[in-house]
Amino acid sequence: MLTGWVTTGEGTSTVNEANGYEKDHTFYCDETGARVEGAWVKDTKPGTGDDDADADEYWYYLKKATGKPATGKQSNINGQIYLFNGEGQIQSGWVAAATDSNTKFFQLDKEDEEEKMSVAESDVYYCGDEDGGHAKKNKWLKTWLPYDTNEEEDDKEWFWFDKEGKLFRTGYNTAAETASNAVKYKLAEGVLVQDDNKGAALIGKKKVNSKDYWFRNDGVMLSKFYQINGAMYYFGGADDGSMKTGSQSIKDNTGDTYKFYFYTKDQDSTKYQTPDGQKLKKGAGVTGNQSNKLYYYGLLLTADDYKYQVATVKGHDFIINSNGSIQHSFDTSYKEDGDTLITVEAKGAAAYEEDGQYKYGFTKGVTSKVSDVDLNEFYNAPTTTTFTLK
Secondary structure (H helix, E strand, O other): OOOEEEEEOOOOOOEEEOOOOOOOOEEEEOOOOOEOOOEEEEEOOOOOOOOOOOOOOEEEEEOOOOOOEOOEEEEEEOOEEEEEOOOOOEOOOEEEEOOOOOOOEEEOOOOOOOOOHHHOOOOEEEOOOOOOOEOOOOEEEEEOOOOOOOOOHHHOEEEEEOOOOOEOOEOOEOOOEEEEEEEEEEEEOOEEEEEEEEEEEEEEEEEEOOEEEEEEOOOOEOOOEEEEOOEEEEOOOOOOOOOOOEEEEEEOOOOOEEEEEEOOOOOOOOOOEOOOOOEOOOOOEOOEEEOOEEEEOOEEOOOOOOOEEEEEEOOEEEEEEOOOEEEOOOOEEEEEOOEEEEEEOOEOOEEEOOOOOOOOOEEEOEEEOOOOOOHHHOEOOOOOOOOOOO
16 A cells, blocks of 8 residues: 555556656555545655655645646635645745746745746735745735845835735736836935935836825835825825825924825826926825915925025925915015015016916015025935836
């Protein structure tokens, strides 16, 4: 009586101990000699010798009715998705579909053989540890990217897997919208500054549970600030990621709170554009007038050194106070403690934009006797906008 891995010949005329895996001819018999069907087995590879005590063991699933080791993607084993290579060994951790039909699936984060996400040319899954093994589906997961050798807690990223267990990766899955060369920003001491040349060569937007998220081509969910197509967006904290709209109060690295405003819908008018001429969309940080407050890349501008100051945004002189409110009276002087800070000529001699995002921005007739608001104190332009694929 044979136990363990066995190999059959054509038909049922011969049965021998397995010398290796043979497609459609390899089976497993338990200690009673019965062929295993519809059950899991953990053992070494078929053909492993009895004297090889250090041989690795793997999980196998023997199919119902046939007893053949499951290979490829099995979508309903006890209601779960499992992935196997071409010889029936369950795959764990980060798993990618192979271009070789005989291999089926391979592990990206196999110890001492780690591969980057970019190696995967097709679907990617996450299957937990080797004793769990089922693919995550229709859920969020926070973990490390494959090939991340540091594995510090702060290096973990968020990923989304659909109902079939597939990781959403921009460029590999259909996105509602895509963009290139997104620049990551952080709010440091009240200034939006580029985050150490971090960014993404390709990103895409996807709706998850009725909220808008953006993802990189390696599947990482964007968080915090990103400049996309010339506009600034905010995606919440590191554990949030949903694209924010409307008024937002956001803390910088020192704990101070700053006010922002992000558009709640796409701006169709040609009068609503980014500083470099791109159409403004939902989630884009306002540059210009929003409810008579002045914003720059979403951040509220305020007079700081004086009660009133001028901020020049795209050729328009805005007069703002310490609350960021835009002043727009003609033929008047704006004073502090009796001293004239800014004067505006009478209408005709002075003029301002009457609608659009630059409403109440004077195009002529404003004379300032104090320093203007330094826009670099609110936003620093990126030093680079070209990033490589992950």
